[in-house]
Amino acid sequence: MEKKLTPEQIAELKEKIKNMSPEELKEFQKKQCIFCQIVEGRVSAKKVYEDEVSIAILDINPANPGHILLMPREHYTILPQVPESEINHLAAVAKKLSNAVLRALDAKGTNIIVANGVAAGQKAQHMMIHIIPRKEKDSVAFSIPQKEHSMEELDSVQKRLAQKFGTVAEERQVPKPKEVEAEIKEEKPGKVDLDEISSLFSGRKK
Amino acid sequence: MSECVLCGIVESTVPSKKIYEDDSIIAVLDFMGALPGHCFVFPKRHYTIMEQVSDEEIGKVFEVANKISSALFETMEVQGTNIFIANGVAAGQQAPHFICNVIPRLEADGINLQWNTKQLSEEEMSTVELKIKEQIRDVVSFRAKGKPEVAEKKAVRISEEAGEENYLIRQTRRRP
Numbered sequence: 001m002e003k004k005l006t007p008e009q010i011a012e013l014k015e016k017i018k019n020m021s022p023e024e025l026k027e028f029q030k031k032q033c034i035f036c037q038i039v040e041g042r043v044s045a046k047k048v049y050e051d052e053v054s055i056a057i058l059d060i061n062p063a064n065p066g067h068i069l070l071m072p073r074e075h076y077t078i079l080p081q082v083p084e085s086e087i088n089h090l091a092a093v094a095k096k097l098s099n100a101v102l103r104a105l106d107a108k109g110t111n112i113i114v115a116n117g118v119a120a121g122q123k124a125q126h127m128m129i130h131i132i133p134r135k136e137k138d139s140v141a142f143s144i145p146q147k148e149h150s151m152e153e154l155d156s157v158q159k160r161l162a163q164k165f166g167t168v169a170e171e172r173q174v175p176k177p178k179e180v181e182a183e184i185k186e187e188k189p190g191k192v193d194l195d196e197i198s199s200l201f202s203g204r205k206k
Numbered sequence: 207m208s209e210c211v212l213c214g215i216v217e218s219t220v221p222s223k224k225i226y227e228d229d230s231i232i233a234v235l236d237f238m239g240a241l242p243g244h245c246f247v248f249p250k251r252h253y254t255i256m257e258q259v260s261d262e263e264i265g266k267v268f269e270v271a272n273k274i275s276s277a278l279f280e281t282m283e284v285q286g287t288n289i290f291i292a293n294g295v296a297a298g299q300q301a302p303h304f305i306c307n308v309i310p311r312l313e314a315d316g317i318n319l320q321w322n323t324k325q326l327s328e329e330e331m332s333t334v335e336l337k338i339k340e341q342i343r344d345v346v347s348f349r350a351k352g353k354p355e356v357a358e359k360k361a362v363r364i365s366e367e368a369g370e371e372n373y374l375i376r377q378t379r380r381r382p
Binding site (some may be wrong): 021035046048049058060061062063064065066068079082084086087089090091092094096097098099100101102104105107108109110111112113114115116118119120121122132134135136138139140141142143144145146147148149153154155157158160161162163164165170194 | 223224226227235237238239240241242243244245256257260262264265267268269272273274275276277278279280281284285286287288289290291292293294295296297298299306307309311312313315316317318319320321322323324325326330331332334335337338339340341342344345355374377
């Protein structure tokens with residue numbers, strides 16, 4: 001266990017951290033990171049998958065049994081720091097792990113979640129993708145409230161975000177966004193036929 | 207009009223505010239997000255759930271989702287972002303077309319993506335571990351192909367954009 005630090009030592013440490021370069025800071029964080037220790041095999045974990053870039057372990061405090069944490073071996077705090085090639089790879093692995101838990105645990109769905117930042121619910125300091133097996137009426141209850149926004153506001157947000165891709169997205173006449181939303185709501189969830197999909201799975205062993 | 211609203215967006219028969227579009231992937235604004243800036247990223251081809259999406263497309267979906275996530279930090283002053291997929295009705299999926307949500311976050315924004323943790327016995331954990339490993343052997347076929355390219359190993363965009371206000375650095379300093 002860590003030793004208790006005196007207030008002076010804490011102040012000193014804070015000062016030291018403040019003066020670190022981003023590279024030094026990353027190295028420092030890596031040493032403190034429990035998930036880096038798992039990656040290095042110094043802390044034990046229930047590893048369900050690993051390759052050269054990523055490893056996946058069972059969460060010891062799962063939302064549901066079979067809750068998987070998929071992470072890059074390299075220490076990154078949030079997804080925007082991860083190189084694209086690794087993101088592509090992690091996504092493909094996440095898909096396969098989701099497929100595996102659906103089959104292994106007779107789950108009826110999965111949630112895939114990345115939290116960037118404390119405000120987003122991030123708890124670990126090592127970027128990870130959560131894969132949470134779901135069943136009807138389990139105890140997991142996510143909610144995302146809906147709000148209306150003015151067209152002006154949406155237009156301005158669209159422009160700002162589209163700039164990231166170097167193209168300002170095509171302007172479109174959108175007179176009635178509320179009607180569009182209503183249509184989306186009418187799509188009944190029942191249309192997602194998991195039985196049909198699981199039959200696809202069984203014929204797809206590679 | 208196509209029966210699927212999201213296919214309708216792809217075909218431009220349903221109005222949308224596009225953020226990004228290429229041959230296979232499209233990203234649009236959610237008109238009714240908890241915060242403006244909530245985006246849907248999805249493959250143009252109609253897939254119901256994630257397992258049907260090709261490796262290439264799912265990689266691209268995450269790549270685009272991550273860029274939007276970065277853009278939200280850079281241009282909207284959000285305090286966090288979530289990438290969130292509801293895969294299957296039991297997971298809260300609403301439209302029958304696979305989508306990935308990029309969700310801007312602020313403290314106390316009313317969004318709940320937290321869960322209560324469960325305590326499993328060592329035996330239960332081991333059983334789950336074995337069951338999953340057994341399936342992973344069948345499902346993961348690309349492992350033998352070897353290493354995906356990890357060219358930009360450094361990935362230290364942080365150092366390029368160093369500065370007290372940079373969100374990448376803020377995140378790194380978050381919990382020393």
